[in-house]
Amino acid sequence: MMTIGRITSSLTPSEKSENSDIATHKNGDMIPITDSLTCPTCHSKEFVKRGFKYKLREKIQLYKCVKCKKTFSEQTTKGKHYPLNIILKSISDYNLGHSAEEVANIVGSRENQMLNPETIREWVKEFKSYCPFSRMREFAIKKYSPDQMIINATLAHRQLYRFSYHRAKCRLIIEEDYKHYRFRPLQEFLELVPAECPHQYFQIGERASETPIKFSKKLMIVRAKENFANKICEFVLPSASSRKNRHSTLQEFMLGNDSVTVACEVPVYLTKDDILHMKSQLGFEVDETALKDCKQITGHIDILQIRNGQIHILDFKPKAEKERPIEQLTLYAMALSRLTGLRLFEFKCAWFDEKDYFEFYPLHVLHKPKKAAGRRKIRTIEGTYLVNKVAEKMERIRPA
Numbered sequence: 001m002m003t004i005g006r007i008t009s010s011l012t013p014s015e016k017s018e019n020s021d022i023a024t025h026k027n028g029d030m031i032p033i034t035d036s037l038t039c040p041t042c043h044s045k046e047f048v049k050r051g052f053k054y055k056l057r058e059k060i061q062l063y064k065c066v067k068c069k070k071t072f073s074e075q076t077t078k079g080k081h082y083p084l085n086i087i088l089k090s091i092s093d094y095n096l097g098h099s100a101e102e103v104a105n106i107v108g109s110r111e112n113q114m115l116n117p118e119t120i121r122e123w124v125k126e127f128k129s130y131c132p133f134s135r136m137r138e139f140a141i142k143k144y145s146p147d148q149m150i151i152n153a154t155l156a157h158r159q160l161y162r163f164s165y166h167r168a169k170c171r172l173i174i175e176e177d178y179k180h181y182r183f184r185p186l187q188e189f190l191e192l193v194p195a196e197c198p199h200q201y202f203q204i205g206e207r208a209s210e211t212p213i214k215f216s217k218k219l220m221i222v223r224a225k226e227n228f229a230n231k232i233c234e235f236v237l238p239s240a241s242s243r244k245n246r247h248s249t250l251q252e253f254m255l256g257n258d259s260v261t262v263a264c265e266v267p268v269y270l271t272k273d274d275i276l277h278m279k280s281q282l283g284f285e286v287d288e289t290a291l292k293d294c295k296q297i298t299g300h301i302d303i304l305q306i307r308n309g310q311i312h313i314l315d316f317k318p319k320a321e322k323e324r325p326i327e328q329l330t331l332y333a334m335a336l337s338r339l340t341g342l343r344l345f346e347f348k349c350a351w352f353d354e355k356d357y358f359e360f361y362p363l364h365v366l367h368k369p370k371k372a373a374g375r376r377k378i379r380t381i382e383g384t385y386l387v388n389k390v391a392e393k394m395e396r397i398r399p400a
Contacts, residue, residue, distance in 0.1 A: 205296030
């Protein structure tokens with residue numbers, strides 16, 4: 001999106017006067033919550049703030065398109081008497097196992113908003129396509145009460161992280177599908193995080209997102225796919241109170257309402273000895289020079305999913321197309337593999353936003369079999385990918 005300075009400079013003097021209250025704030029609140037926001041009429045990314053629309057229970061930010069002069073907002077739901085964040089939290093409370101009457105009381109005390117239980121039932125029905133956990137709800141409430149359904153723990157790891165684990169969903173996924181039986185060690189690990197997490201490692205260790213460790217990108221591909229996470233992201237992000245709260249808003253909704261997310265902000269760590277062991281015993285390609293001054297590498301997995309017979313490590317990255325967090329996600333997979341005893345073969349990694357979803361196998365980053373050296377193209381459902389030939393960077397993340 002264009003900077004505000006460039007946008008306002010293209011306005012007429014009268015429009016500049018009308019928008020004299022527009023300025024770039026240090027806290028970034030000039031930038032919309034959703035990075036892909038465009039004018040719905042002409043799809044332009046050039047717009048400015050244009051006051052607010054006041055409703056009975058909320059205040060909606062309006063934007064004015066510089067090109068077509070139309071006014072629009074970020075709202076994804078129209079004609080609702082309640083703010084989107086209250087609607088989503090009500091649905092999440094309902095899928096946690098509360099009745100509609102209980103949700104009405106909870107929301108009433110938390111948000112100081114009077115709700116009719118029948119309104120909540122209508123929301124659950126209307127937004128059912130965003131909440132596939134509704135199919136599992138009746139089985140989950142037989143195993144756990146609402147206060148036992150999700151385990152939460154605040155971790156003071158240089159900054160505060162809110163670890164959350166959906167016990168009922170994880171149990172149902174593993175027990176009801178034979179492809180997931182082998183992931184019981186992951187379930188056991190997640191159960192023990194609040195009690196046995198070695199917090200001291202996270203005070204001194206390097207963050208996986210900042211480590212100088214680099215892996216070879218040769219003989220691998222990154223697939224650009226469409227995923228349900230994009231749909232949820234586009235729907236949920238406008239309900240965030242600020243850009244800073246986008247991660248937590250998205251994590252809370254996906255954990256409570258989709259059918260595959262089992263945990264958020266999962267703490268993982270990897271020691272130098274762990275990495276060297278994987279290099280010597282498993283034949284993984286790792287540059288030892290970057291490990292010289294490294295003792296521990298730590299991180300927190302944004303979103304952890306179990307689906308289609310594999311464990312998926314997801315990272316929400318605004319403007320995902322410009323990001324290449326391959327080292328970060330590969331280290332997360334290595335750490336979780338070591339902590340659970342599961343093979344790296346069982347993991348997939350991906351980063352996403354409301355528009356794009358990019359996925360790769362961490363095993364392909366670390367293991368380069370000789371028989372793969374001659375491959376130049378890989379055909380997939382999305383199209384044909386060229387196998388990456390450069391070690392330092394990914395040249396393509398979309399089909400050729």
